[in-house]
Amino acid sequence: MSEARPLRSRAWFDNPDNIDMTALYLERYLNFGLSLDELQSGRPIIGIAQSGSDLSPCNRHHLVLAERVREGIREMGGVVLEFPVHPIQETGKRPTAGLDRNLSYLGLVEVLYGYPLDGVVLTIGCDKTTPAALMAAATVNIPAIALSVGPMLNGWHKGERTGSGTIVWKARQQLAAGEIDKADFIRLVASSAPSTGYCNTMGTATTMNSLTEALGMSLPGSAAIPAPYRDRQECAYHSGKRIVEMVHEDLKPSDILTRDAFHNAIRVNSAIGGSTNAPIHLAAIARHAGVELPLTDWQEVGHDVPLLVNLQPAGEYLGEDFYRAGGVPAVVSQLMSAGLIHEDARTVNGRTIGDNCAHAVIEDEAVIRRLEQPLRPRAGFIVLSGNLFNSAIMKTSVISDEFRARYLSDSNDPDAFEGPVVVFDGPEDYHARIDDPSLGITARTLLFMRGAGPIGYPGAAEVVNMRPPAHLITQGITALPCIGDGRQSGTSGSPSILNASPEAAAGGMLALLRTGDHVRIDIGRGTANILVPDDEIAKRRDALEASGGYRYPPSQTPWQQIQRERVGQLETGAILEGAEAFQRIAQEQGIPRDNH
Numbered sequence: 001m002s003e004a005r006p007l008r009s010r011a012w013f014d015n016p017d018n019i020d021m022t023a024l025y026l027e028r029y030l031n032f033g034l035s036l037d038e039l040q041s042g043r044p045i046i047g048i049a050q051s052g053s054d055l056s057p058c059n060r061h062h063l064v065l066a067e068r069v070r071e072g073i074r075e076m077g078g079v080v081l082e083f084p085v086h087p088i089q090e091t092g093k094r095p096t097a098g099l100d101r102n103l104s105y106l107g108l109v110e111v112l113y114g115y116p117l118d119g120v121v122l123t124i125g126c127d128k129t130t131p132a133a134l135m136a137a138a139t140v141n142i143p144a145i146a147l148s149v150g151p152m153l154n155g156w157h158k159g160e161r162t163g164s165g166t167i168v169w170k171a172r173q174q175l176a177a178g179e180i181d182k183a184d185f186i187r188l189v190a191s192s193a194p195s196t197g198y199c200n201t202m203g204t205a206t207t208m209n210s211l212t213e214a215l216g217m218s219l220p221g222s223a224a225i226p227a228p229y230r231d232r233q234e235c236a237y238h239s240g241k242r243i244v245e246m247v248h249e250d251l252k253p254s255d256i257l258t259r260d261a262f263h264n265a266i267r268v269n270s271a272i273g274g275s276t277n278a279p280i281h282l283a284a285i286a287r288h289a290g291v292e293l294p295l296t297d298w299q300e301v302g303h304d305v306p307l308l309v310n311l312q313p314a315g316e317y318l319g320e321d322f323y324r325a326g327g328v329p330a331v332v333s334q335l336m337s338a339g340l341i342h343e344d345a346r347t348v349n350g351r352t353i354g355d356n357c358a359h360a361v362i363e364d365e366a367v368i369r370r371l372e373q374p375l376r377p378r379a380g381f382i383v384l385s386g387n388l389f390n391s392a393i394m395k396t397s398v399i400s401d402e403f404r405a406r407y408l409s410d411s412n413d414p415d416a417f418e419g420p421v422v423v424f425d426g427p428e429d430y431h432a433r434i435d436d437p438s439l440g441i442t443a444r445t446l447l448f449m450r451g452a453g454p455i456g457y458p459g460a461a462e463v464v465n466m467r468p469p470a471h472l473i474t475q476g477i478t479a480l481p482c483i484g485d486g487r488q489s490g491t492s493g494s495p496s497i498l499n500a501s502p503e504a505a506a507g508g509m510l511a512l513l514r515t516g517d518h519v520r521i522d523i524g525r526g527t528a529n530i531l532v533p534d535d536e537i538a539k540r541r542d543a544l545e546a547s548g549g550y551r552y553p554p555s556q557t558p559w560q561q562i563q564r565e566r567v568g569q570l571e572t573g574a575i576l577e578g579a580e581a582f583q584r585i586a587q588e589q590g591i592p593r594d595n596h
């Protein structure tokens with residue numbers, strides 16, 4: 001292995017042209033026991049971007065895994081500098097963890113660029129920790145390998161698998177219908193979290209960790225390993241070893257994050273029944289990597305891909321089953337056999353995804369189906385547009401037979417449905433009124449959630465999946481069409497139409513919708529329209545503008561305010577607009593100026 005270019009860390013620790021500063025940079029890194037020999041011998045300095053903490057239970061196991069990462073780095077001659085990244089715990093952060101992805105991104109960019117790091121191990125896991133890390137690695141463009149923390153073990157309750165998140169939405173219905181009491185509710189939900197790790201369902205975390213592997217940014221076969229398994233420790237060790245080699249090879253995110261790699265990830269997302277948050281995060285990563293990835297690619301490239309993975313919420317099983325059945329490589333190899341994978345895309349191990357997955361086999365066909373026997377023949381997202389919004393997505397793999405029979409069975413137009421709407425302004429409004437009989441909600445009602453987008457909430461909350469009122473649940477109606485400008489948990493089986501852009505708070509048409517209006521959704525044509533005459537809409541818009549526009553709660557923290565001023569819409573990744581102008585910083589900007 002030859003060194004492709006001088007290590008950037010030498011500009012800090014071994015710069016004969018600027019001994020004044022070299023001394024200052026060295027002395028403080030010696031103070032905890034590192035030696036001159038280590039810092040000046042041309043060894044790569046490798047960061048471990050530590051996302052685990054007590055505030056981040058999903059990623060907390062990285063505190064343990066980091067020991068094995070260190071051993072791998074050391075063994076290959078690297079020097080380790082571990083540092084904390086801003087915590088993002090999806091189920092802990094209020095008002096929403098969606099607010100923190102861009103903050104974590106900004107922080108990590110500053111660290112990766114401003115400190116003496118030649119490469120980095122990105123410790124990923126909970127939903128937004130993954131895109132935040134990949135966005136930053138793409139922006140700075142130093143060698144980077146992602147290490148997933150892995151999902152929790154399977155949850156069980158009375159002999160049945162209880163999956164993270166998915167069981168919460170089900171149990172909320174049971175509680176509302178009076179089938180369980182509050183203590184049962186908590187017991188049932190807690191049963192889904194039996195160990196360290198992130199959601200054991202195909203929620204956003206397993207999705208994003210799987211897509212990271214599909215993008216080529218983590219070792220093949222690594223995404224699905226449950227957090228407590230010994231294999232996870234081994235993977236940590238191999239990731240540590242490999243990042244040192246990557247630095248010597250100068251293998252950077254820009255060599256891996258190509259348009260082909262993103263298209264591979266989109267197809268894998270369809271096959272695994274991945275989260276509706278994936279288009280947002282992939283768009284964000286792509287924009288920071290300088291790759292064109294319009295939302296329409298999700299339908300064009302991903303819709304006709306079959307559902308192969310039988311994991312909740314689209315299926316039955318959980319994370320341990322996915323790993324035992326072969327994980328991402330088994331899925332990729334199936335897709336390869338239909339020509340659905342760009343096999344030449346490079347990955348962090350230096351080989352192509354085609355080479356990595358060519359011989360992967362399915363170990364359990366109940367969990368990962370063969371291409372010839374999919375759970376559904378077409379499982380990707382559809383992208384809708386119309387006078388209600390420029391774009392919104394719908395995850396077709398969670399449209400149940402019951403939902404299809406009720407809404408998509410009109411013999412004249414089997415892909416369309418229309419009905420009166422009930423509009424909620426934020427989740428508080430929904431929780432307060434969903435069971436209010438005066439709303440007159442029936443099985444034909446469409447539920448709308450607005451004020452939940454990147455500006456309105458701020459950060460975009462996971463609140464579009466709304467349960468029907470209790471009186472409908474007791475009649476067996478467990479899902480009404482839900483539409484909104486917010487997000488929804490990847491663990492939700494609700495066939496919602498979500499991520500609507502522009503949101504009400506950004507002047508979107510949703511702000512003009514009123515309870516009682518009729519809306520028509522045509523899934524076949526990909527349209528969503530409010531059936532209200534144009535002159536009435538114009539009147540409403542004038543009135544809204546005269547009243548100062550759509551109202552949402554004021555910012556409570558400086559970051560909420562800053563993010564609101566800069567953030568884009570979900571359709572284009574909800575990144576800080578303008579930040580994407582800074583690309584490949586390590587190459588384009590060189591080494592930052594000295595600090596003294």
Ligand SMILES: CC[C@@](C)(O)[C@@H](O)C(=O)O
Nearest residue numbers: 090165203204489490491
């Ligand atoms: C329960 C909430 C999560 C963590 O499941 C959700 O954020 C997701 O998967 O999208």
